[in-house]
Every structure is written in C-alpha cells, then in structure tokens.
Amino acid sequence: MLRPWRVSGAFRFYSYRPLIRSAQFFDSSRALQTSVPTDRVPLRKQLKQDAKGLKAQKKLRKEAEEASRQKWELTVGVEIHAQLDTETKLFSRQSIPIADEGGFGSPPGTGAATSTSDIPNSNVSLFDLAFPGSQPEFQAATLLPALRAAIALKCQIQPVSRFDRKHYFYQDQPAGYQITQYYEPFARHGYVDLFDYDGIAPEDGDRVRVDIKQVQLEQDTAKSQEYPPSTQLLDFNRVSHPLIEIITMPQIHTPATAAACVRKLQAILQSCGAVTTGMELGGLRADVNVSIRRRGETAELCQYNGVSGLGQRTEIKNLSSFKAVEDAIIAEKNRQIAVLESGGVVEGETRGWTIGSTETRKLRGKEGAVDYRYMPDPDIPPLRIGEDLISQLSGDLPASPDSLVALLVGPEYGLPIDDAKPLIELDDGARLEYYQDVVDILREIQVDSNAQIHATLARMAGNWVLHELGGLLTKTDRAWDADIVPAQSLAHLVDQLQQKRITGSTAKLVLASVFDGDRRPIPQLLEEDGLLLRPLSREEYVALAEAAIALNPQMVEQIRQKNQRGKLGWFVGQMMRTGEKGRVEAPKAEEILRELILEK
Numbered sequence: 001m002l003r004p005w006r007v008s009g010a011f012r013f014y015s016y017r018p019l020i021r022s023a024q025f026f027d028s029s030r031a032l033q034t035s036v037p038t039d040r041v042p043l044r045k046q047l048k049q050d051a052k053g054l055k056a057q058k059k060l061r062k063e064a065e066e067a068s069r070q071k072w073e074l075t076v077g078v079e080i081h082a083q084l085d086t087e088t089k090l091f092s093r094q095s096i097p098i099a100d101e102g103g104f105g106s107p108p109g110t111g112a113a114t115s116t117s118d119i120p121n122s123n124v125s126l127f128d129l130a131f132p133g134s135q136p137e138f139q140a141a142t143l144l145p146a147l148r149a150a151i152a153l154k155c156q157i158q159p160v161s162r163f164d165r166k167h168y169f170y171q172d173q174p175a176g177y178q179i180t181q182y183y184e185p186f187a188r189h190g191y192v193d194l195f196d197y198d199g200i201a202p203e204d205g206d207r208v209r210v211d212i213k214q215v216q217l218e219q220d221t222a223k224s225q226e227y228p229p230s231t232q233l234l235d236f237n238r239v240s241h242p243l244i245e246i247i248t249m250p251q252i253h254t255p256a257t258a259a260a261c262v263r264k265l266q267a268i269l270q271s272c273g274a275v276t277t278g279m280e281l282g283g284l285r286a287d288v289n290v291s292i293r294r295r296g297e298t299a300e301l302c303q304y305n306g307v308s309g310l311g312q313r314t315e316i317k318n319l320s321s322f323k324a325v326e327d328a329i330i331a332e333k334n335r336q337i338a339v340l341e342s343g344g345v346v347e348g349e350t351r352g353w354t355i356g357s358t359e360t361r362k363l364r365g366k367e368g369a370v371d372y373r374y375m376p377d378p379d380i381p382p383l384r385i386g387e388d389l390i391s392q393l394s395g396d397l398p399a400s401p402d403s404l405v406a407l408l409v410g411p412e413y414g415l416p417i418d419d420a421k422p423l424i425e426l427d428d429g430a431r432l433e434y435y436q437d438v439v440d441i442l443r444e445i446q447v448d449s450n451a452q453i454h455a456t457l458a459r460m461a462g463n464w465v466l467h468e469l470g471g472l473l474t475k476t477d478r479a480w481d482a483d484i485v486p487a488q489s490l491a492h493l494v495d496q497l498q499q500k501r502i503t504g505s506t507a508k509l510v511l512a513s514v515f516d517g518d519r520r521p522i523p524q525l526l527e528e529d530g531l532l533l534r535p536l537s538r539e540e541y542v543a544l545a546e547a548a549i550a551l552n553p554q555m556v557e558q559i560r561q562k563n564q565r566g567k568l569g570w571f572v573g574q575m576m577r578t579g580e581k582g583r584v585e586a587p588k589a590e591e592i593l594r595e596l597i598l599e600k
C-alpha cells in the first residue's frame with residue numbers, strides 16, 4: 001500500500017546536524033587550547049590520539065555488531081513499487097506527458113514519463129477521480145513494460161491474471177480502493193541474482209539469489225504535500241499511473257544486501273526500459289519488511305508463503321534511496337533486538353523512516369488490523385497473455401546489467417569491475433553508449449592492431465571516459481552531455497596517447513581544452529600547438545634530473561638511507577615542471593632518477 005510523502009520532521013535533524021558537528025569540533029579545540037599551557041601536547045600528537053580513540057571505538061562497535069549478528073539472524077523481504085514507462089494511465093486513456101527532465105532517457109518502449117514540472121491536477125480523467133458512473137478501460141499497451149520487467153526478472157508469466165480491489169480510505173485514493181492484483185498476479189516465481197560487485201555484504205559470500213514471489217500490476221495514488229499544521233494539497237496527476245509491485249521472498253539477511261537488491265532491481269528495470277525514473281526522482285519506492293530471530297531457533301510462529309519459523313515482521317514504508325533502505329533496516333533490526341533482549345515482544349506494525357534519522361518510527365498499529373476487504377473487480381475482465389507475445393518480448397529484450405558486466409570485464413574490453421559498473425549505471429546508460437562509440441572509433445583508427453591492443457585501448461578509453469572526463473564534469477558541476485567532448489575527439493586523444501605520441505599530462509591538457517570548446521580535430525590541435533612528443537635525449541633527462549636533485553639534497557639522502565622509492569615522485573614532478581611542456585615522460589624521468597639516486 002502506498003502512503004503519501006511525509007515532509008514534516010525531515011527538517012529537524014538536518015538543521016541541527018551541522019551544529020552538532022561544529023559543536024564537537026569547537027569543544028575539542030577548546031580542550032586543546034586549555035591543555036596546551038599545562039601538558040604541552042603537540043597538535044600532531046593530539047590528533048593522533050584522537051584518531052586512535054576513534055579507531056578503538058569503531059573496533060568496539062564492530063565487535064558488538066558481530067556479537068549481535070552471531071546471536072540474532074535478520075530477515076528482510078522487499079516490496080518495490082515502480083512507475084511504468086507508459087503513454088497512458090492504467091485504466092483510462094488519459095495521457096501522461098513526456099518528461100522534460102530526469103527520465104530514463106528513451107528506452108525501447110513508449111518513451112513517456114511523468115514530468116516533474118506538470119501543472120498539478122492537469123492530467124486526470126473522470127475515472128481517475130472516481131466520478132460516479134465512470135468505468136475502467138484497461139490500456140493494453142501499459143502491459144508491455146510490465147511484461148518486459150517480469151521477463152527480465154525471470155518470472156513465469158501467467159496466462160490468465162485478474163484485478164482486485166483493495167479497500168482503504170485515504171485522501172490520495174479517490175475511489176476508496178486501489179485496483180491491484182492480489183489473488184492472481186500476472187507474473188510469479190522470478191529471481192534476481194546479486195553478486196559481490198553489486199555491493200552485497202561480505203558475509204553473504206560472492207552471490208545471493210533472491211526469489212521473487214510475484215509481480216503485480218496496480219494503480220498509483222495521488223501525491224500529497226503536507227503543510228502543517230492543517231493543510232494538505234493533493235495532486236491527482238499521479239493517480240492511476242500504472243505501477244508494478246515486485247515482492248521478494250524473505251531471503252535477505254543483511255542490510256547491505258537488501259540495499260544491493262533494490263539497486264539491482266532498479267538497474268534491471270532501467271535496462272529493459274520498463275520504468276520512468278529511479279528512486280532519486282520518486283519513480284521507484286521501496287517498502288522493507290524486517291524481522292529477527294535467535295540463530296538456531298525457529299520457535300517463532302510467523303510464516304510467509306511456505307517459509308516458516310520467521311520472527312514477527314514490521315514494515316517500513318516508502319523508502320526513497322538505497323542508503324535509506326540500508327539505514328532503516330539497521331535501525332529497525334537494532335530496535336527489535338533491544339525489544340526482545342529487554343523481554344518485550346515485537347509488534348507487527350507499519351513504521352516510517354526519515355532520512356538522516358537513527359530510529360524508525362511507528363506509523364500504524366498491528367499488522368492485520370486493517371481489513372482491506374479484497375474482492376475481484378467486477379468491472380475489469382481477466383487478462384489473457386499469449387505465449388507469442390511473451391516470446392517476442394523476450395527476444396527483443398536488451399542485454400541485462402549482468403551480461404553487460406560480463407562483457408566489459410571479459411577479454412574484449414578488459415575493464416576492471418570498478419569501471420564497468422559505473423559505466424553501465426551512470427546517466428541512464430548514456431555514458432556506456434558514449435564509451436562504446438569511443439571504443440568503436442579507436443578500433444577503426446587502429447584497425448590492424450591485435451586483440452591485446454584492442455583490449456588496452458578499451459581499458460584506456462574506460463579510464464578517460466569515467467575518470468578524466470568524469471573528473472572535469474564534477475569539477476565544473478555539469479551534467480552528462482555526449483557533445484561536450486565528441487567521442488571522435490576522445491578516441492583520437494586516447495589513440496595518440498597509446499601510440500606514445502603525447503604524454504599523459506598533455507592528453508589531460510588537451511581534453512580540458514576540448515571540454516572548454518576547442519573543436520579542432522585532435523591531430524591538427526596537437527600539431528598546431530606543438531604538443532606532439534619530441535622525445536628528450538638521455539642527456540636532457542639527466543640534466544633535468546640533476547637540476548631537481550640539486551634543489552633538495554636532504555631528500556636525496558633520505559631516499560638513499562631509507563630506500564624510500566615512493567619519494568622519487570617529488571623529483572619526477574620537479575622535472576615535469578622545469579622541462580619543456582609535454583616532453584617529459586614520467587616513467588622515463590623516474591628511471592633516470594632511480595639510476596642517479598639509488599644506483600649510484
């Protein structure tokens with residue numbers, strides 16, 4: 001069940017947190033000032049002691065956490081509500097405007113998304129508002145993204161499914177009931193595999209499979225905005241937007257793995273073009289169900305869909321970030337442990353979570369106290385889904401995030417997993433597309449190169465797309481746009497670098513000027529600005545190295561006595577600064593320094 005956003009309360013902790021931080025800082029510096037005249041503790045020593053104290057505290061916390069983990073087993077099941085990317089609402093022809101920002105790009109499919117800048121209450125039909133006499137008209141096209149999602153989640157699509165009414169009164173639900181699929185959902189028995197690269201908890205090993213009990217189609221509710229103490233505004237644009245609810249089995253046992261599961265589900269839904277936006281824009285919301293039980297004991301009475309021996313669950317509704325999922329589960333687990341350890345009983349209830357908080361808070365009482373009076377919707381006929389449609393959609397499904405990871409870390413691209421993951425996830429797939437453009441151009445330029453060089457080029461391209469270009473975007477606070485640095489330019493830059501015609505630092509300078517709008521072709525730019533590497537002779541390197549050494553003989557001694565090779569970098573930096581721009585190659589400079597400093 002969906003609940004409106006709760007804005008009140010969110011402000012409190014945030015507004016005080018900076019003050020709490022600076023108060024702590026102020027205290028310790030004051031303590032320092034007063035202690036200086038008497039104890040004369042040098043600042044560095046004080047800082048070291050503080051750091052040691054913090055480390056000890058962290059260790060204690062970790063030990064306590066581990067002790068509680070040994071004693072209590074956490075169980076989590078997740079429900080995800082995702083807005084489908086459709087042109088109309090679920091039961092009316094009311095159109096949904098194309099998003100002007102923040103959507104998942106234009107995935108295969110209908111390409112529409114609810115715009116965040118819509119005028120409130122402008123996209124509503126009579127049925128959406130439950131006007132008397134209005135009738136539902138199931139919009140068959142809304143089923144397509146739902147099916148793509150269910151197929152991508154390896155579900156068995158049900159040949160016949162039905163819609164039911166779930167009754168409750170709330171101002172965001174004009175009909176007094178939500179149309180959902182309670183008894184016969186359209187998809188069942190799927191699963192999602194989570195790997196170590198998805199960020200699962202180390203104690204879960206390198207792979208966790210989470211079964212998906214079912215995926216059901218249902219209506220979204222209106223959006224409400226609270227203006228305490230007594231005003232609440234309602235925007236019905238969202239009402240009856242098609243949603244899927246994905247329900248996992250209670251098979252997750254760590255908070256990090258629960259967050260990884262939600263992140264992975266979002267990535268899968270995004271990759272098959274099923275959804276409008278991600279959690280950050282409210283297109284995906286998660287409810288987490290949390291219970292604990294003593295390890296080795298199954299005395300508790302709760303069971304769920306054939307899994308028995310579970311502890312009493314509580315449900316935390318409407319989480320809107322991966323971090324919130326993890327933090328809310330940690331807080332709720334600790335609360336339940338405290339209740340049971342003090343001899344209390346965990347009540348089945350619905351709880352809420354405020355970002356930045358350390359505790360979940362009770363929203364509604366006992367589970368089961370609400371009687372939704374589910375009944376089949378008499379106005380909507382059963383949904384029949386043919387095998388032919390399923391097999392066509394299955395055949396058209398784009399590569400899954402896992403197969404993309406396998407491809408990118410495989411021999412053809414050879415990317416480290418830490419580069420492959422963000423490439424896939426950033427900018428709704430646009431970064432990956434750009435990367436592939438760069439690699440394709442590189443392979444055209446170096447058409448005669450062997451497979452090993454192709455992999456080297458692909459690895460270099462990954463680094464430049466992600467870290468160098470990404471770094472410039474972060475520094476200038478600009479959003480992703482493939483035109484800022486044309487793929488052609490970046491490919492030629494990487495090619496020149498790989499062919500050792502320019503140094504790494506020259507490449508960075510050139511990237512920055514292309515980023516700032518220089519549109520000359522890279523070979524021309526390098527030629528005109530005299531940036532091509534004219535290798536220095538050995539004598540020239542030695543002269544530069546000797547000049548750098550003369551600047552800091554003490555450091556030379558240190559390096560020699562303690563064999564501190566790491567400190568050679570300082571001299572390399574000096575040589576790069578004093579040498580002619582773009583001509584000093586760092587590895588060669590280091591080689592000469594080694595000879596002069598360490599081997600003499």
Ligand SMILES: Nc1ncnc2c1ncn2[C@@H]1O[C@H](COP(=O)(O)OP(=O)(O)OP(=O)(O)O)[C@@H](O)[C@H]1O
Pocket residue numbers: 001075076077078079247248249250251287289290291302303304310311312313315
């Ligand atoms: N004892 C338990 N501990 C942890 N998770 C549980 C437990 N029992 C059930 N769950 C999880 O709770 C979720 C129940 O979702 P489901 O949609 O079936 O029911 P619901 O929460 O009553 O429905 P809704 O919130 O949509 O009205 C599932 O993800 C399931 O895995």
Ligand SMILES: [Mg+2]
Pocket residue numbers: 001079245247
């Ligand atoms: Mg549910």
Ligand SMILES: [Mg+2]
Pocket residue numbers: 001079287315
């Ligand atoms: Mg629920």
